[in-house]
Amino acid sequence: MGMTLFWKECVQNMKSLTYLLYVCCMILFFVTQLGETTVIQEPKPGQESYGTTLSDDKDVQMKCALTDLMESYMDNRYTTYPLGFYKEVQLNETEQTTVERVLETLSGKTIEELKEEFTAYQQQIEESMIMTEEGMKFGKIQPFSVALDTGISYQMFIKEMKQVDQVLGGGSRFTEERIKSEAYEEMTYEQAKEEYQKIIEKDKVSGAYARLFCDYFGIMLAIMPVFLAVTRAVRDRRAKALEVIGSKEISSVKLLGIRYLAAVTAAILPVVCLAVFPAMQASYLAKNLGAKNDFWMYGKYLAGWLLPSVLFSVSAGFFFSELFGGAAGILIMCVYWLISLFQSGYQLTGTVGWNLIPRFNSLGKTSIFESIFLQLVVNRAAYAIAAIFMMAVTIWIYDKKRKGRWIRNGKYS
Amino acid sequence: MEKRIILKDVCKNYGKKTALDHISLTIENGMFGLLGPNGAGKTTLMKVLTSLQPKTSGEISMCGIPIEKTKKIRSIVGYLPQDFSMYGTMSVYEGMDYLGVLSGLNKKKRKERIPELLKEVNLQEYRNKKIKILSGGMKRRLGIAQALLHDPEVLIVDEPTAGLDPEERVRFRNLLCEIAQNRIVLLSTHIVGDIEATCEEIAILKEGKILYRGTVTQLLTQAEGAIFEAEVSRIELEKVKARYCVTGMISQGRHVQIRFVQEDKTKIPFEGAVRCEPNVEDAYLYLMHQEEMR
Incomplete structure (x- = not known):
């Protein structure tokens, strides 16, 4: 009987207009965001660039932050994320003077000298521009950087930068945490080779692509399934079928449990179908690279990374609809989703914490993934447990209402 | 199993408002009419008997089963609520099939019962039509059919003829009489004609209290x-x-x-x-x- 009901619930979900729109959104998102594939290539000695890697060298960290500060100062345009939300800050003259003083202290140069260096760099860019048949191209020039004055300690640097962060109102790139997490340096051949080996051996190629897939779809699956859940949860009420269904023999646990599973299945199914294409592509690439491919890597990532997001958003849809009635769940989840999205707004690779949307917007970078793996497991497990708990409470509330408790003037709603 | 509903001193309050005030009743096999003006407490009583609302005090036994045993009660009770409806996008057959699954019927049983019941309520021609296109009368007939899916011992129908045209109303009354041959049918209504045409045993409810309990003939005698x-x-x-x-x-x-x-x-x-x-x-x-x- 359980399977029959599960099937009927799946059909009901999939026949709704909401589901059609849901599937369209997923396809559109896939085509626009994951339509093009970056091919993983084995690094060769003497290559122009091997990409960048996060640096744990304090000198590099300070140099990167100081250079960023100079560039922002020149444009008087500073990007901050107070409470996780993007904000562009423009400083007044007095505040810019504070930044000038910090720049002078940390670089050991006057602001005029720094400005001159920056103007010279811009001029260099302009001069390196070459018009070709394919359009404008830039010649190879050294990227702009501000050198640190000798004798500046890390503690002193952090102290000075803290003043800048205060002037900017907090949440800037100049906090100690972000100074550490946003210092990138060019990879050496050896580093690139090591990264490549990890992609081949540990990720079996597919894993690297699956992470990127999960990063993108993690954003969608943290919010979209809530629409399906709310549509299902309010259908009985809208059809005025609450009482007739409530009077049937089936237990509340079985009824809502099956509805929940059906909604989760309906929500994840289009993503599973869409994942087949990149999984096949990754298999092909692995074969070309001579690597041993694991086709089921996508399945593992989907189950471990994306399924908890679906479980959580579907639960939230059912829970808030049962608690407040109507589409309150959508509003609440939209707010939570926005907060989650902006929390990791400035760092898109390796942000996990307790965020509903863990980010890993990079292809490869297996070392970073290894360093956050445990965090990710804890995060996903926590959301899966929270989802099951929320659903258990939903069933409990539904059962109470079904037996006439917590209802107003005898109206079952 | 004894075919009898027994209510002993049943009360139901919504906060300070008393909806049912010390109701004691025994309802035997066959049609039983519950008559009363709007707001008398009829719907509340129906909901209490279908376990959709808890009583505040008193005792209720349905065919020997205490009302607290919700699952068992639901397995012996068929309910047609006052404003019955189902998912409009489902066909009549699909709607019945879905509710059949919720009633715990297996596929074989559903395949037997649904066409049988649709024929009984004269909806067999509409089995593939969407529920949303059915008229009020047809919806009520579908409501009766769904309530009978699991062949319940007790059928509870709440204001089934309200809003129906005279022809539909007569057809519906006849249908109820046929159904009541081998079960308890509890009909709640504020339309005296419904009771007159279908019930011999009745109770009259006003402001949550029973004003009268007896046969229609006895009621007529009182007014002679x-x-x-x-x-x-x-x-x-x-x-x-x-x-x-x-x-x-x-x-x-x-x-x-x-x-x-x-x-x-x-x-x-x-x-x-x-x-x-x-x-x-x-x-x-x-x-x-x-x-x-x-």
Whole structure:
């Protein structure tokens, strides 16, 4: 009987207009965001660039932050994320003077000298521009950087930068945490080779692509399934079928449990179908690279990374609809989703914490993934447990209402 | 299993408001009518009996099962709520099939029961039509069919004829009588005609209390001698209405043929008034009038 009901619930979900729109959104998102594939290539000695890697060298960290500060100062345009939300800050003259003083202290140069260096760099860019048949191209020039004055300690640097962060109102790139997490340096051949080996051996190629897939779809699956859940949860009420269904023999646990599973299945199914294409592509690439491919890597990532997001958003849809009635769940989840999205707004690779949307917007970078793996497991497990708990409470509330408790003037709603 | 519903001193409160006030009733096999004005507590009683609402106090046993055993109660009760509806996008058959699954019927049983019931309620031609296109009467018939899916011992129907046209209403009453052959059918209504046409055993409910419990014949006997007929002018009508409880009126040009209640059965109320046989509506209104006089 359980399977029959599960099937009927799946059909009901999939026949709704909401589901059609849901599937369209997923396809559109896939085509626009994951339509093009970056091919993983084995690094060769003497290559122009091997990409960048996060640096744990304090000198590099300070140099990167100081250079960023100079560039922002020149444009008087500073990007901050107070409470996780993007904000562009423009400083007044007095505040810019504070930044000038910090720049002078940390670089050991006057602001005029720094400005001159920056103007010279811009001029260099302009001069390196070459018009070709394919359009404008830039010649190879050294990227702009501000050198640190000798004798500046890390503690002193952090102290000075803290003043800048205060002037900017907090949440800037100049906090100690972000100074550490946003210092990138060019990879050496050896580093690139090591990264490549990890992609081949540990990720079996597919894993690297699956992470990127999960990063993108993690954003969608943290919010979209809530629409399906709310549509299902309010259908009985809208059809005025609450009482007739409530009077049937089936237990509340079985009824809502099956509805929940059906909604989760309906929500994840289009993503599973869409994942087949990149999984096949990754298999092909692995074969070309001579690597041993694991086709089921996508399945593992989907189950471990994306399924908890679906479980959580579907639960939230059912829970808030049962608690407040109507589409309150959508509003609440939209707010939570926005907060989650902006929390990791400035760092898109390796942000996990307790965020509903863990980010890993990079292809490869297996070392970073290894360093956050445990965090990710804890995060996903926590959301899966929270989802099951929320659903258990939903069933409990539904059962109470079904037996006439917590209802107003005898109206079952 | 004993086919009997027993209510002992049942009360139901919504906060400070009393919806059911010490109700004691025994309902036997066959049709049983629950009559009362709007707001009398009929729907509350129906919901308590279907375990959709808890009683505040008292005892209820349905065919020997205490009302607290929700799952068992739901397996023996079929319920047609006042405003029955189902997912409009489902076909009649799909809707029945879905509710059949919720009633715990296996595929074989559903395949047998659904066409049988759709035939019984005369909806077999509509089995593939969407529920949303059904008329009010058809929806009620579908409601009855779904309530009978699991062949319940007790069928509870709440205001099933409200809003139906006269033809549908008669058809529906006949259907209920057929169904009541081998089960308890509890019909709640504020339409006296429904009771008159279908029930012998009835209870009359007002403000949560039982005003009357007995047969229709006994109810009629109570009102015997107190119902009069007269032909009055339209000017006189207002005076009569102010003094007596008028139970029926038929307009006849400048005059009106009225039926009314006279408390004192020994006197003739006024010249031209003639004592007549009470019908169920007269008897019901007589009872209500007596209650108001108290």
